[in-house]
Amino acid sequence: MQRDVKEKILLTGCQLDEDDLRFQYSMKELEELAKTAQGEVMAVLSQKRDRIDPGTYIGKGKVDELKALEEQFDPDIIIFNDELSPSQVRNLSKILDARVIDRTQLILDIFAQRARSREGKLQVELAQLQYLLPRLIGKGTSLSRLGGGIGTRGPGETKLESDRRHIHRRIDDIKKQLQTIVEHRERYRERRKKNNTFQAALVGYTNAGKSTLFNRLSTAESYEENQLFATLDPMTRKMALPSGYFTLLTDTVGFIQDLPTSLIAAFRSTLEEVKEADLLLHVVDSSNPDYHQHEETVQSLLEELGMDGMPMLTVYNKRDIIHPEFVPVSGANQILISAIDSEDRRQLLLRIEDMVKKQMDKYQVQVPSNEGKVLSQLKNDTILLNLYFDEDTQLYEAEGYHLKDHQISGSIKKFQKQKGSK
Structure with missing residues (x-):
């Protein structure tokens, strides 16, 4: 259930060697993530440095500035745009009154809100516990400050003050439950393979429009909303091609740059569904000024998951609100569409059918x-x-x-x- 009163947030980022534009997009994305988590951003503080301060992430002068902003806005939470080390969280928590969380914790919180299936909830809890484990050491009474709100929601919140042994036991228990679910899915996949059904899978950056496209190409009602991580649990439905031939179409969780390692590991089994696909439909938001970076992020994550060599059609979406500087990547197997335009969808299905024929x-x-x-x-x-x-x-x-x-x-x-x- 979403709260009526939004939590007040300060955002903090540290720019290292990346260019100004990329850093701005990263901070803008952090702001979007904070809004998705039902927070209200009061102010943004950033700093350029050669390297991250090992003790406090940002330099001493910027910490003083952050303290002054805290006194001015009285925020509930201060969110940092990178994953903080346990010692950085401890040091910052001693100086600042508001709760200190990082980008990873924020993403975990959003995942906790979005998870609907048993598997999704278990995966989020596993990632939360693995993230919390090293951060329990030496936190002591400061844990009592984590009494709810952004960064503490979801199945993991009741485990915050548990001892490490209990958390280890819970992690083992979750892994066993997830293994059972994975085995069940594998049996289901084997059955599909036996029936030899062609399968396509939608992949792409979060909020690229995958669920909108999924709902209009298939007979499904996947949650679609203009927000980050609207879909968390994979869903597979039938999709009819123009010839009348039926394939399967899978919708997946959106990718994001700097996706926490623990989340890649936790959602690997979810993305196994994609590995079984015969065709990837890589949906890219052509209205987003950072579309090229989004495309690269998805490609690198696909490589990490061993899926970079699969047949793929790049679907540049949101043609109706295309960014004025949008230029598609040359040479790629691609199509420019709007998911809400019926003729565009027909053209997309014809392209998909052509690619299906090539594998037949x-x-x-x-x-x-x-x-x-x-x-x-x-x-x-x-x-x-x-x-x-x-x-x-x-x-x-x-x-x-x-x-x-x-x-x-x-x-x-x-x-x-x-x-x-x-």
């Missing part, structure tokens, strides 16, 4: 009229381009594309042989 074998068969079951299979399990009845031969002439290992392959070979012998 073409066939031409002659099927006797009494082979109703085979004709039905050709209609349902292949991309059927032409089907007509030849009055002279009393045979159905059919041509189209089929998946190599599908059970229909046997029937196709059988009737192709008949054709060859005539």
Whole structure:
């Protein structure tokens, strides 16, 4: 349940060697994350440094400035744009009255709000506990300050004052439960593989419009909202291509730059669903000025997950509100659309169908009229381009594309042989 009163927030960032524009986008994204977590940003403080201060993240002078801003705005929370070390959190907490959290904790909090399935909730709790474990040492009574609000929500909040042994036990318990869920999903995937259904998966930066596209391409009701991490749990639904051929389409959690390592690990099993896909649809928000950085972030995360070599179509979305300086990456397999435009979606489905055909074998068969079951299979399990009845031969002439290992392959070979012998 979302609170009516928004928590007051100060944001703090430290710019190292990245260019000014990228740092500004990173701070802007932190602000969007804070708003997504139901917070109100009162002020932003940033500093340029050669390296992070090991004790307080920002320099002594900036800490004094931050203290002055705290006295001026009386914030509930101060959020830092990087992952803070346990000692940095302790040192800053001694100086500042407001709660000190970092980007990782903020993202974990948003994930805690968004998780709807049992698996999603368990994964968030696991990531929260793994994040908290090293930060419990020496915090002592300061833990009592974490009494609720941004950075403390979700399943992990009741574990904050538990001892390390209890947390270790809980982590082991969650891992066992997640393993059971993973095994169940693997059995489900094996069943899908046996049925040999073509699967496409939507990937992309958070808020690129994946869920909007997912809902309009499939028969689904995935949560869609103009906010970061609107979708957390993967969802798979049927998607009909223009020829009438049905594929499966999976919606996934949005990627984000500087995604915490603990989250990549925790959501690896969720993204396993994507690894099984035959085609990736990489959705990019063409209205976002930082679209190129978003694209690179997704590509590097796909590499990390071992999915960079998969067939992929880059879907530049939000054509209706495109950024004036948008230029698509040259040479990429791409299409520019608006997910809310029906003609654009039709063009996208035609492109998807072309890419599906490339992974299939073409066939031409002659099927006797009494082979109703085979004709039905050709209609349902292949991309059927032409089907007509030849009055002279009393045979159905059919041509189209089929998946190599599908059970229909046997029937196709059988009737192709008949054709060859005539």
